[in-house]
Amino acid sequence: MLKKRKLLNFEVSDLCLGCSVLNPKNLKSFLDLGGNFLDTSPLYQDGESEKIIGKFGNRNDFIIGTKVGLDSSCSGLSTTSILKSVDNSLKRLKTDYIDILWIHVWDGTLEFACIFENLLKSGKVKAVGASNTPAWVISMYKDLFKFVQIEYNFNNRSSEFELIPMANKLNLNLVGRSIFDKGLVFNNFSFLDVSLLTLQWLKNKNILPIVRTGSKQNLIKNVNNYYKDIHPSFLSFLDKGTKPDTIIHPHNVINSVTVQRILKNIK
Numbered sequence: 001m002l003k004k005r006k007l008l009n010f011e012v013s014d015l016c017l018g019c020s021v022l023n024p025k026n027l028k029s030f031l032d033l034g035g036n037f038l039d040t041s042p043l044y045q046d047g048e049s050e051k052i053i054g055k056f057g058n059r060n061d062f063i064i065g066t067k068v069g070l071d072s073s074c075s076g077l078s079t080t081s082i083l084k085s086v087d088n089s090l091k092r093l094k095t096d097y098i099d100i101l102w103i104h105v106w107d108g109t110l111e112f113a114c115i116f117e118n119l120l121k122s123g124k125v126k127a128v129g130a131s132n133t134p135a136w137v138i139s140m141y142k143d144l145f146k147f148v149q150i151e152y153n154f155n156n157r158s159s160e161f162e163l164i165p166m167a168n169k170l171n172l173n174l175v176g177r178s179i180f181d182k183g184l185v186f187n188n189f190s191f192l193d194v195s196l197l198t199l200q201w202l203k204n205k206n207i208l209p210i211v212r213t214g215s216k217q218n219l220i221k222n223v224n225n226y227y228k229d230i231h232p233s234f235l236s237f238l239d240k241g242t243k244p245d246t247i248i249h250p251h252n253v254i255n256s257v258t259v260q261r262i263l264k265n266i267k
């Protein structure tokens, strides 16, 4: 069974359910296993994912995260788009509040902060998060954003350069998505128990995993694997073994052998 933890003011399950492909059956399985934390969007199944959640039982059973910015009828982060998208989501979700409103993808503008503040004041939104948004934008609005959603898995660890250190320094809550690289890691590392290793690796880094599965059996396996313990030395071996080959600037310079040698001599 899933346990709950405090994340900001929310009591959320240790795993969040990815609702990009959702049906009432897998939502029920998640709830039966003690899950309550959901990640949806107006984009998912063209609004159907939000509708399924809205039709499903008691609103208080869930902590619902939905998104703005990639809504097929009102995309981008202009005031009009955000307001229209939020109102449409509230209708589909059959609720009068959204627990976490995520930026789905940053649109290159910087005018969104004021409208998010108003949504928080009105009570329609309880907290704001950013996904697919550069670290410099999030840190400009560090009092607004409380959550950061990152694409993070053994094949793609690029968030380690900017987003993860930023979130840790600013005390923002990290949520990891595409943790199985859309299922690809199961092929890349077929000789290992990928579910176990991925979930333990994320738990160790205090990144709350979003899991998506259409299979009840895989959901149960993921929940059980999250609570197993594997030896820390194996985790550090795994961490070293999957380090990214390409280091982005300026970290290529910071990490270079010559620079590190000179920096060591700083008094």
Ligand SMILES: NC(=O)c1ccc[n+]([C@@H]2O[C@H](COP(=O)([O-])OP(=O)(O)OC[C@H]3O[C@@H](n4cnc5c(N)ncnc54)[C@H](OP(=O)(O)O)[C@@H]3O)[C@@H](O)[C@H]2O)c1
Binding pocket: 017, 018, 019, 020, 021, 039, 040, 104, 131, 132, 149, 177, 178, 179, 180, 181, 182, 183, 186, 195, 210, 211, 212, 213, 214, 215, 218, 219, 221, 222
């Ligand atoms: N913010 C964003 O822009 C963004 C973008 C992408 C995704 N997301 C969120 O993240 C969620 C998941 O990400 P994702 O869709 O990229 O996929 P993912 O979580 O990386 O991979 C999902 C795949 O893993 C398989 N899987 C899960 N558990 C398994 C297990 N124990 N054994 C074998 N296979 C297993 C599933 O297959 P089965 O169904 O057969 O189990 C499914 O095909 C989405 O639903 C969405 O909520 C957010």
